[in-house]
Amino acid sequence: MQAAKICMVGDFSVGKTSMVARYVHSTFSDRYLTTVGVKIDTRQVELEGGMAMKLVLWDLAGTDVLNATGSAYLRGAAGYLLVIDGTRRDTLETACRLQEQVSGMLGDTPFVAAVNKADLKAAWEVTPDDISQRIAAGWPVECCSAKTGEGVGAVFQQLANAIAAR
Amino acid sequence: MKEHRLPQELQHYLDRQLFHRVHPLCLVADAQERLTGASGDLDFYGLADLVEGERLDNVLPWLSGTAAGLVEPLVLEFLSMETRPGVAHTAHVHLVPLSAGLGIVLLDASDEQAQRRERQQAANELALLHRQREKLLAELEQSQVRLQESHRRLEEAGQLKSLFIGNMSHEFRTPLTSILGYLDLRHQGEMKPAYLDAMEGAARHLLSLVDNLLDQAKLENDELQLNPTETDVREIAGVIRQMFERTARQSGIGFTVEVSPRLPACLLLDGMRLRQILVNLTGNAFKFTQQGEIRVTLDWQDARLNVAVSDTGSGIPVAEQRRIFEPFRQAGQPAIRRHGAGLGLAITLALVERMGGRMQLESTPGKGSRFVFDIDAPESHRIPVTRARTTGRRHLLIVEDDPDIRALLGAYLEDSGYDLAFAADGGMALAALTASKPDLLLMDLHLPDMMGPQVVQAARDEGYEGPVIILSAAAGQAEQAQAAAVGVDAYLAKPIDPAVLLKTLSELG
Ligand SMILES: Nc1nc2c(ncn2[C@@H]2O[C@H](COP(=O)(O)OP(=O)(O)O)[C@@H](O)[C@H]2O)c(=O)[nH]1
Ligand SMILES: [Mg+2]
Numbered sequence: 295m296q297a298a299k300i301c302m303v304g305d306f307s308v309g310k311t312s313m314v315a316r317y318v319h320s321t322f323s324d325r326y327l328t329t330v331g332v333k334i335d336t337r338q339v340e341l342e343g344g345m346a347m348k349l350v351l352w353d354l355a356g357t358d359v360l361n362a363t364g365s366a367y368l369r370g371a372a373g374y375l376l377v378i379d380g381t382r383r384d385t386l387e388t389a390c391r392l393q394e395q396v397s398g399m400l401g402d403t404p405f406v407a408a409v410n411k412a413d414l415k416a417a418w419e420v421t422p423d424d425i426s427q428r429i430a431a432g433w434p435v436e437c438c439s440a441k442t443g444e445g446v447g448a449v450f451q452q453l454a455n456a457i458a459a460r
Numbered sequence: 461m462k463e464h465r466l467p468q469e470l471q472h473y474l475d476r477q478l479f480h481r482v483h484p485l486c487l488v489a490d491a492q493e494r495l496t497g498a499s500g501d502l503d504f505y506g507l508a509d510l511v512e513g514e515r516l517d518n519v520l521p522w523l524s525g526t527a528a529g530l531v532e533p534l535v536l537e538f539l540s541m542e543t544r545p546g547v548a549h550t551a552h553v554h555l556v557p558l559s560a561g562l563g564i565v566l567l568d569a570s571d572e573q574a575q576r577r578e579r580q581q582a583a584n585e586l587a588l589l590h591r592q593r594e595k596l597l598a599e600l601e602q603s604q605v606r607l608q609e610s611h612r613r614l615e616e617a618g619q620l621k622s623l624f625i626g627n628m629s630h631e632f633r634t635p636l637t638s639i640l641g642y643l644d645l646r647h648q649g650e651m652k653p654a655y656l657d658a659m660e661g662a663a664r665h666l667l668s669l670v671d672n673l674l675d676q677a678k679l680e681n682d683e684l685q686l687n688p689t690e691t692d693v694r695e696i697a698g699v700i701r702q703m704f705e706r707t708a709r710q711s712g713i714g715f716t717v718e719v720s721p722r723l724p725a726c727l728l729l730d731g732m733r734l735r736q737i738l739v740n741l742t743g744n745a746f747k748f749t750q751q752g753e754i755r756v757t758l759d760w761q762d763a764r765l766n767v768a769v770s771d772t773g774s775g776i777p778v779a780e781q782r783r784i785f786e787p788f789r790q791a792g793q794p795a796i797r798r799h800g801a802g803l804g805l806a807i808t809l810a811l812v813e814r815m816g817g818r819m820q821l822e823s824t825p826g827k828g829s830r831f832v833f834d835i836d837a838p839e840s841h842r843i844p845v846t847r848a849r850t851t852g853r854r855h856l857l858i859v860e861d862d863p864d865i866r867a868l869l870g871a872y873l874e875d876s877g878y879d880l881a882f883a884a885d886g887g888m889a890l891a892a893l894t895a896s897k898p899d900l901l902l903m904d905l906h907l908p909d910m911m912g913p914q915v916v917q918a919a920r921d922e923g924y925e926g927p928v929i930i931l932s933a934a935a936g937q938a939e940q941a942q943a944a945a946v947g948v949d950a951y952l953a954k955p956i957d958p959a960v961l962l963k964t965l966s967e968l969g
Pocket of ligand 2 (some may be wrong): 310311356
């Protein structure tokens, strides 16, 4: 079975760890527990053609990838999830910086931008305009909530499909 | 100092210390990442079951992608993994490319990670709190600005209200003083017609003040209802012309009311309200014009009535143009004392908007102003129904409980050519109906024993078919509807204008 290394990148506390917990273990915790280093998890997905793929998820800490020790984690990644917290507009700006940085290191690699915390949409600072602008810039953008689970599976599935299409 | 080989016991001691601290584990794999050798604490990492030749990326999935094509050692700090369900470890992982294959070194980092996490957690939480605080502060600042703004507006509204009350009492006091003053003169001899004229003028002024106040209250509570009927706008134009002719002549200001020949004979609109708008705008123009001319033009197109009232008066500065339409304001604060309650334009604007129109103001200070508006005014082809007149002296029954008003009505209608009969309540009225068979009924809305429409209903039941005029001080919408249902022909508001009363009587036959 094909295995694909996927890195979770994005500002701290945007919900990277929570998305993985939701996707792999179907759990969620309101408590914030800072990630130090990287945590590895795996889950199998069915691809569009009926084939299966093993996703190896690298849940990174915050903006670690921007420094030398952190950038080691990215080596050999087949794709990455760019996670944004809808309730904090600055995490969108961080995502923009990260995307440039990561694509500089990995070259042209599939990614999906996930705007998380859709359950708090009333308090979002990220506007529909911001999102349209990212889409116009060529980003695949999806909204999801690690808390309710809404859209989380779809985000990973979309990324897996994009990787398989390579 | 020359370097010595360590004594073996010391070397062992050191190894044990290091071993206990970092539990080193070395794995060696071939080019296909299959296990070829292992040395170290396999058990600690839950890897005791590894067998030679096994593919390592099954047990250590993070090797996938990461190790391929390495040319120099790669260090992955704090890599957390679950080698068996429920067994989690964090290690610094070194991937070392070998001439034929790969060396993998794991050094336990669980304690170090726990310490690092504690520090990092505090820093991140602090950053989040800091951000939260910034956000709250910004919100606080905003709501403070809003609060100050609404405070300022409330204060201003309060000032305007007290100014208004002071102004109103002044407005009421002036005509009342004049009425009482002239009345005092009756002890010194005869009332001259000029005194009576002055008293009438003062009383009418009081009435219009009260009307304006009531209209404003209705507008504020959204209770004002329009009553569109067949209306002859030329007649209204005539009323305006008459009303202001004298003022114009006295002040030497030119005054014209022009009606376009396009205007149909009969339009469907609330004539009373249109008249009120025109009186307000024209009156306003006279207040602020010392010389030159005032023109009122009325035109009609596409079911809309277009009206312009222009003057050559003092004009209104741009900054004031919006504010003059707010209640209790007039251009320039001192003007408030000079000219009435400051409700006229607010009411006018609201009426125009309610009649489906928009008000525009063009004004140049020192040159003059032009108020332009258009309202819905569909043409009506309905011809007012007139009754066949009967000949001979006609009987009019007046039903009114207040003896003063009864006497006043008697005085108004003394020479009108009617035979008058009087009743003080509904019961007496019904008795008089059978006794004197009147041709016409003039009736108060509120009677001590029953309401006007009830009396009319009873009279209709008795076979009375003549016209009915209802008088009322404050007619609500519900009462008017009730009156219409039993067949009331006219509705007149108190105080009664004798001219209007006579005109109505003659129209009804
Ligand atoms: N309301 C809500 N909270 C979330 C969601 N995802 C994560 N969180 C919370 O956000 C905080 C940070 O989440 P975490 O997954 O640790 O973020 P990471 O630093 O990006 O890994 C935690 O308190 C989570 O409970 C979500 O979808 N909705
Ligand atoms: Mg995390």
